[in-house]
Amino acid sequence: MSNYRFKSHRGIWIVLFWLFSLPSFAQLNIEIFGGGASRIPVAIVPFADENALPQNLTPVISADLQRTGLFRLIDPAGSSPHAPVEVVYSDWAERGANALVIGRVTQLSSGQVEIQFRVMDVAKKAQLTGLALTVPATQLRAAAHRIADVIYEALTGDVGVFSTRIAYVLKRGERYALQVADSDGYNAQSIIEYTEPIISPAWSPDGSQLAYVSFENKKPVVYVQTLATRERRAVASFKGSNSAPAWSPDGKRLAVVLTNQGGSQIFLVNVDGSGLQRLSRSSGIDTEPNFSPDGRYILFTSDRGGSPQIYRMAVTGSESSNAERMTFEGSYNVSPDYSQDGKSFTFIHRHNNQFNVAVQEIGSRQVQILTNSRFDESPSFAPNGKMILYATEINGHGILSAVSRDGQTRQHLTVQTGDIREPAWGPLPKWK
Template sequence: MQMSSPGLSLRIGILACFLWLTGTSAHAALDIEIFGGGATQIPVAIVPFAAEERLEQGVTPIVAADLQRSGLFKLVDPAGHAPHEPVEVVYPDWSARGTSALVIGSTTLVPGGQVAVRMTLLDVARQTQLASYAETVSIGQIRAASHRIADLVYEKLTGDAGVFSTRIAYVVKEGKKYSLQVADADGFNAQPVIEYTEPIISPTWSPDGRQLAYVSFENKKPVVYVQTLATRTRKAVANFRGSNSAPAWSPDGRRLAVVLSLMGGSQIFLINADGTGLQRLTQSSGIDTEPSFSPDGQSLIFTSDRGGSPQIYRVRIGGQASATAERLTFEGTYNVSPEFSPDGRSFTYIHRNGDRFNVAIQDLATGQVRLLTDSRFDESPSFAPNGKIILYATEIRGRGILSAVSSDGRVKQQLSTQAGDVREPAWGPLPGAR
């Protein structure tokens, strides 16, 4: 049985390739457009860092862009006020501007092409210091240092981990070339991981962020590869007879769930990360595909049509293949592409809503479903590692782009290149994960 619909593809059998049109530069940044904002935005003033005008790239605009992109902050114009040390801050002036938090700092050139970056985050109402940051980096690492500052500000003001220092992976179609690319979360520093004239799909990050698993059709059939990003070395870990697709990493990074047609039909198997130790997990008369591990590694959610239409199911990971699994979705006749939230309390997926295919989120405890988007053809939702944002692919005016939506649906972003189609997004882990 084949499950298909406009704009969506389940990674099963000989997968249908996306009809992608034109391309984009491998190093181009993604343009980001923000819509909406949080219910209550925190007013933050960011004073331009001292001496950053001497740098090719300043710290202040990067930190400001990161915070604004989250939709949780309202940026207050410093309007000529330029304190760079806590003793220089006149708190009543900032209170009068409606400022809740103040970011001040400096950059100092040091020998060897290095820059000393310092930042202090202040609570205006309490007139206290919330956090400080100091690091010496190369000039080329200013952007990375700025993201770390934004992460610290975000964490101290919201209580959640910031994700501005993370990376994303996605696939770009340029002419007849498919390129798997990795970029910073804000779209900068895009680099190709691998390029072929055959489709590349389903990238997924290892828990430590050092490797990507993906499916390549370079040998005229779907094969699962694992590639180490630092060395660019790679290995085919699932190249069995028939189709090999839809890899998903276990939380400990030791195993992958993959979808194979090795024994007839598309079913979910577990293998070690080096391709050994094949073990069948599901056994049904339908198509089981698109697995996603729970954060504790004890279960998988996946897409299956075993009940007659594609729905999301959950199965415990045990020693024997089983035809039984718990059905999780009951609203509508088409629910696909599930991914667990980082806290394991919910999952995101694609839900058919009339003639639209939208990103949804469902609470596991209550079964409550919330639609987060209202576009026509959304696909491949991927949680940010803090669970607050979902990255997905969509289609605007016939062209594939990436978009993001907050897990409460209030903040939406469109991430696009100047030309070409971008698909198959996957959000990487927090730096230093595991």
């Protein structure tokens, strides 16, 4: 990978040093490092009759919770309650469990599976929450993620993101592919593949579409593709370069970076390709736009001050050269991504000649560096703001990683061979 990071895949300059090969069916192998200082002890009892299913539920639920670094799993061996009346609370208290998850499954004649589960408070000897749902047998992993979301919210008070999806780019042989997978890396599917690069995937706010840049016509063009139908359309195919799409919170417009009027500047365009409007005007490179959750501001990267830094500008009805500089620590800060509450943003910060994931509070401007690897890029907040997905490099190979907002827990999402790049964490599913 290049040491000159501002000439990035998201901006007008494209540097691609990808030498990788990856089967489309490969799953991500998750390694977890660290964990919170005070983790919640939880026991998850295998659900009654789940061994008869094509996919066990409780291993998926356990893996989801464990990846957060917030939970300590208590071994349920030797005890298997499946209903509240069967729970001996003193037994679980002696094991050190604060919460107990129990449940059962029933296979229906229709081919669907009925799942019932409960989360029990060991100290209060009472039910915290529960859920009953019926799903096709082909959707058992999705059901397990939903259950993990319910457990996570009941025990932490924050919304769970296990039912979300991630997007990323890979190259297989001579072909580049845009893939979508579950948040744990399973069920990866190629959305589109070409022999030319595909970069900068960005999720629509409702998760039904992806915007991205394709070089299939020998120049960068911004496309929007509907995931359910695979239908797509070019929304920015102007003279010169078209890059770095970012969705407005209402899903009606995209911020894009164009060179059709000279230089690399930020524009707005409607999702159907109409209504082009210029936003930024500077003598430098303005790139990597990212909307605030309320749609009032855009964070972006610019070298207008002499070095790559992150700026903020208001989204108005006319173009402007006015922008507030947001980053001041160091000479290199790029790739901003707002948190869902709009109070902070993640970005890549160069520190001791390393490119690391960092977070800055907008109010206090306090900066926290979260990683210590050599080359990190493309940080993307989880929709609950608790984790950050990013690409990094290990032993010369590009992999996906995630780090908790406090930097206490890291995950490496690796594959057996090859490299993957350009991650983007999708929004909460509609049922949330």
